Amino acid sequence: MNKLLSLIVPVFNEEEVLPASYARMSAAMQALTGYDYEIIYVNDGSRDGTMKRLRAIAGEHKEVRVISFSRNFGHQLAVTAGMDNARGDALIIIDADLQDPPEVIAELVKAWENGADIAYGKRLKREGETVFKKLTAFCYYRLLNAISAYPIPLDSGVFRLLDKKVADVFLKMREHNRFLRGMSGWMGFDA
Template sequence: MRARERTAPAHPRRRRDDRPAPALSVVAPCYNEQEGLAAFVERMTAACAAVAGDDYELLLVNDGSRDATWAVIQAMAAGHPGVVGVNLSRNYGHQLAVTAGLALARGDRVLIIDADLQDPPELLGELSSRMDEGYDVVYARRRTRAAESRFKLATADLFYRLLGRLSDVRIPRDVGDFRLVSRKVVDRLNAMPEQDRFIRGMVAWLGGRQTEVLYDRDARFAGETHYTLGKMLKLAAAGLTGFSTVPLRLAIVFAAMGMFIALGVLGYVLWGFVTGNVARGWTSLALITVFFGIGQFACLAVLGSYIGRIFIEVKDRPLYFVDEIVSGRKDDEP
């Protein structure tokens, strides 16, 4: 199933019996969440019912979990009419799991939330109230972050500061993918086919009326975080290279620095030749060689990152494949 094929269906957001699309869709990517998934569904469905009655759908997207997450999702879908289970063919990563859910979501409004209960489902009411004021996107900004190490807090702050300075698009700080978006924004996101996705940046790039709601982020309800340092670095690289050309321009800066230092060294050598004080040591030569070598490797690394993105895009592979979709409503057409 290709995301591009889902962007313009013949009868968008309709069920087989031609009932109107739900007022609200919730997209929740799940990876190894068997321990806390039942609690999440209980709180999320209660929050949805408070906002939309029974006119909602909760899409649980299983991103190739290695535990019993898919079995739990199947049980949840069988016991809750509003729950839809989506089983991806393998682990594609958080951003593509969200993308798969957005492609299947049919609601007039769509909430993106993780299933680990760090983001409170009960905030849906406040997000909906702000959207009632005419906003296209209401994102949740983290006021505090419970049970997170100083290293993670420091690196996250550094990332958002760096991204804010380098990005060509204003991307809010301390904001993840937890947000409520309008149907218009979802349709536009589904029309963006890029492979290496940074959804919070893509939403910012779309523009429109956007606002924030502050909240306190909780610790995980169960289990351990699945966002390892490697995954965080990969997401950071996607954000930096996907929304800024500043790293490419750094090559010019390195070249200018190299030329400046080279002119200084040339002046030093000429002065030594005129005065008869010719440098005989190898230290300065070694330092110059190391400096220029590091500069060249840095430039090649930056260029390689962008060329790698081009390589992935030109292959034009499907973003993901869905193995199975289960729902308690037999008349649903996901």
């Protein structure tokens, strides 16, 4: 029996990118041999045609499920809702905007197969962001890491793989204001 991978994709006003995003994510998951997969989209109160596109994708593809919020509750809660509904042996979190290439999922899965409980996708470049945004993110996470007692992976966004046991521990911590990047290092699992 194949292991199940759950791809969790929080979305907010992503109508335009969804067709290309789904195509690349689906292709990346299909390229993995020996695994079944599910894709869980979490619509975080989008106001454009995102939900209509998600319904169409889910209607055509049995591996796709959609959760929809009544309003925008924020990225971290959207990720949490996806985790709450995931059935996989490992959970992969990726944003729909393709800032992180889905083709790298195979590398995260390989790290997991080799014993990592958490595998981080590291951003080599940040496309579509202003110089100011890049600079502030660069400085903020390095400063935060310097003063934190627990490691926060540098140059990684939300794109990561979590073993089911890590996700289960994370889900027991029901803080309202979550910070997945910080909590991942704090839990102490092998990365």
